[in-house]
């Protein structure tokens with residue numbers, strides 16, 4: 001069993017979650033940021049992490065997925081600034097699945113990751129009422145995500161996903 005963990009991260013949250021998964025599992029494994037990956041060939045499963053950007057996968061994320069995941073067995077690992085019960089979150093996650101449509105998606109883990117101060121300020125100034133509302137909520141929300149509970153769930157997800165393949 002050979003497993004790859006790879007990620008796109010802008011502020012470190014997704015990297016933290018992927019690293020927790022990587023540390024947990026005891027098989028032959030590699031961990032690399034996306035820009036160091038040429039191919040997902042040769043792994044039994046690839047854990048692919050990225051953040052939600054503007055209500056879905058970013059154009060760069062879509063492009064990377066389109067280029068790399070066809071025919072591969074993958075688990076998606078997604079972080080987002082909004083709380084888990086945010087109404088449109090399931091739609092954003094579906095867009096992520098859709099962006100990896102050529103792959104065999106064996107699991108999807110998602111958790112919250114702090115929005116950067118820079119992003120919150122940008123949203124406040126965006127003039128878009130929905131973004132302003134989310135930014136205000138984010139300003140008042142507790143910080144520290146991904147928290148210990150999310151990282152524990154991430155470890156369990158990775159282990160369970162691997163166990164299902166063995």
Ligand SMILES: Cc1cc2nc3c(=O)[nH]c(=O)nc-3n(C[C@H](O)[C@H](O)[C@H](O)COP(=O)(O)O)c2cc1C
Pocket residue numbers: 008009010011012013014015050051052053054055056079080081082083112113114115116119
């Ligand atoms: C440009 C940009 C757009 C974002 N858009 C959203 C969004 O639409 N919904 C959301 O829940 N979080 C959004 N976020 C927050 C990130 O998804 C969240 O903070 C994530 O954990 C960042 O992961 P990273 O630190 O690995 O980059 C956005 C972040 C950035 C930088």
